[in-house]
Amino acid sequence: MDGFPAGIAAAVREAVGRVSDPELRRPLAELDMIKGVEVTGGVAVVGITLTISTCPAAARIERDVHAAATAVDGVKEVRIDVGVMTPEQRAALTAKLREGRSRSSLPFTKESLTRVIAVSSGKGGVGKSTVTTNLAAAMAARGLSVGIIDADVYGFSVPGLLGLFDSQGKVIRPTRIDHLVLPPVAHGIKAVSIGMFLPEGAEDTAVSWRGPMLHRTMEQFLNDVYFGDLDVLLIDLPPGTGDIAISVGQILPHAEVIVVTTPQPAASEVAVRSGILAREFDQRVIGVVETMSPMLLADGSSFEPFGAGGGAAAATKLSAVGSSVPLLASIPFSTGLRSGGDTGVPIIAAAPEDPAARAFTELAERLAVRPRGLPGRRLPVSPASTP
Secondary structure, eight states: OOOSSTTHHHHHHHHHHTOBOTTTOSBTTTTTOEEEEEEETTEEEEEEEESSTTOTTHHHHHHHHHHHHHTSTTOOEEEEEEEEOOHHHHHHHHHHHTTTOOTTSOSSOTTOSSEEEEEEESSTTSSHHHHHHHHHHHHHHTTOOEEEEEOOSTTOOHHHHHTOBOTTSOBOOOEEETTEEEOOEETTEEEEEGGGTSOTTOTTSOOOOOHHHHHHHHHHHHHHBOOOSOSEEEEEOOSSSSHHHHHHHHHOTTOEEEEEEOSSHHHHHHHHHHHHHHHHTTOEEEEEEEEEEOEEOTTSOEEOTTOSOHHHHHHHHHHHTSSOOOEEEEEEOOHHHHHHHHHTOOHHHHOTTSHHHHHHHHHHHHHHHSOOOOTTOOOSOOOOOOO
16 A cells, blocks of 8 residues: 555656666566565555566665665655566566567667677787777767677686776676676676686686687677667787688678787788788778887877887788778777786776877767768668559
8 A cells, every 4th residue: 555645656656667777777666676666654665676686786786775765755664675687587687687689689689779890909918808898988978878898718817907807806706697797897897707607716727728619708798698779899918810800801801890909010011911801701890909009208209119100000011901091099008007917906097197098089979970980780660662
């Protein structure tokens, strides 16, 4: 019964229903997580149903529900009754989140509104993962919904670069709802990495998988991880032209590709190969990003630990063997960028005025205004019939 004043239970249900699940980022009412609301004599009893018994967001959900109910006029006391979804309820929820797709169907198709950008390099150690995470942070700072798949199975580093560790220093593991995986969030970025799925205590062991296992891992990352509605999905590829790059080319031929290199000619020459491989799968190389570029010192001189010109050279070579490829950005050598990677805080957040941070901001702006284009995409129109 509603009690007094009339309709207070409905007001509490509406207020509680607007509370967002911090992992699914949808209102509880939309997720069918409110099992009942009763108000008697100013005492509101609110029943909520968690997705799983070990839900890591349980305390926050309970706290937010309590605050929302308490804010309703006429409520003097709030009691929360917490339950757990049945297998049938979880199945219905996952079906709703998948929007009717089966586990085997890919969410990021050519018709998807999510822009998919793979970040590649010819060799390791050129700052490819640093570019991925800091570009993601810059895009998130612009208000975009951004996700990262750390596809560098052998050298995964995205959890560390984003600071995805708990208070004990352990990698934060995604929540699972049956076969659905909810990626943890840091700096406004949803991220998933193989490092989050290794057995506890085995994070430092070598991942020695071959082609079929790697291909299946990519399919699972794309199909089973619930990113929600993303504006941009960045894929941090392993260096080189191996199995993962080939699998991404096969699964996501519509993805765009950024090639990362340092100014050093040895890195630049090898970087071109990753762009050529992408084109073999009809992926579009949208540009080159040069890292560890010359740094301007206080006395006006230039500090060039890795030389200069490698990014422009890679862009020129890729343009000579296909469509025009611009040099999108030159990220100057920065100790702040390095230290941010060690502490898990992107330089956009740690030192926004650092020249490297400004370069990432400009890169995000340049990519954000670039039209995605419609060539090859099916439009929901049909030719008009003639009388």
